[in-house]
Amino acid sequence: MDVPAPVTDPAAIALVEGIVRGDRRALARALTHVEADSTVGRQVLAALYSRTGRAQTIGITGSAGTGKSTLAGALAREERRRGRSVGIIAVDPSSPFSHGAILGDRIRMQDLTADGGVFMRSMASRGNLGGLSESAGGAIDVLDAAGFDVVLVETVGAGQDEVEVANAAGTTVLVTTPAAGDEIQSMKAGLMEVAQIMVVNKSDLAGADSAVAQLRSLLAIAEHGAWEPPILKVTARAGEGVADLVDAIDRHQHHIRASEHAPEERRMLAERQVVALARAALHREALIAANANGALAALVDDVARRTRDPRSAAEALLRAIRSAWASGTRGPEERGPRP
């Protein structure tokens, strides 16, 4: 398919019209559909995409306990002070056992709940096959199209999925704390390189300057383009350093929009998004095909019994997937709503 299918579903059309009108309930329901990756959700995204690209999109990531929710709340308050409307997506992990989740980020943003210029949505990671980056990326687009000046996405930066979510944002803020000394040392290069701004939160605690110094020395050996990531000391709870952080975000947003590198950076972001979505879809489709005729289970048994090595099993699995696709059972092009 070369062009997106036209939007035909009456429910999708009604939601899109509602969002454009500023109906917050339509916005909330559309996010539900996008998160579920339903047919309605896909049509809403297709219809709204041409309206996206106006918002400043900001990813906030970092380990658990670094104060991301508190920082997101403080950022939102500062953006409101500057007269900007704010959409917030807060992602928390689902339990790998029950698939349930407790989503408690609103607790740190209670005062923002009744502010008509703020819309906040909690999302559980749902831990399924790259679905997180898909649905959170879609949610960013919906809030952007709904006209919010700023869209914040907060994720726990533990895995690839979370990094991809952060990647879907124009500016990614990596949050750490003075207590995370050893962690900074062992921080993966990849995580450093997705961030355009580093924040040492809880900077009222001892060790903030040494955390900044460690980050600086790590950054010195990391690769970055024309933008050199600033390192900022913030105490989100007291609101200290938050105005400077917003200034830095504004500078980066200006950089990605106005610099001579803007078209190329926009292209890189677009490429990352398309590749991430395609990879998630491929992964899902491949697993469906792999499970379709029991090929995966049989190969796993062989490897577990050590009658076959994992590499040749993986090759055999790929052959099974290709032949399942070749025989025309649900190829990547013709999939319906996510099963």
Added chain:
Amino acid sequence: MTVEERPIRILIAKPGLDGHDRGAKVVARALRDAGMEVIYTGIRQTPRMIAEAALQEDVQVIGLSILSGAHLELFPRVLEELSARGVDDVLLFAGGIIPEVDVPAVKEMGFAAVFGPGTDTKDIIDFVKQHAPRRA
């Protein structure tokens, strides 16, 4: 994940001035362990905050917990705020300390169930699973 297996989204909220939320947290955890996505907003929520959270999160179910005795004053105000926002397709239930004599009035307002102290969390889970309206 099939449509039916999509997690139920539920808001657990505490209106009014209760000082602790042990019961609400026990219920929230039990619902999480039953596979639901529980939005928990903490203590001292105004009716307006609860209704806004329900709207923004597009929950299917709202559970209100109250200990202070102000349920006959606060519950109707939560319902007013919900209906002012057009949130009319959620399942409502109540918990906490609600005297037996007030239960009919609470149900009359639109709460499908009232779970008092000593309720087995399994009963709440079963109730929610059975009655939660479907979404996407």
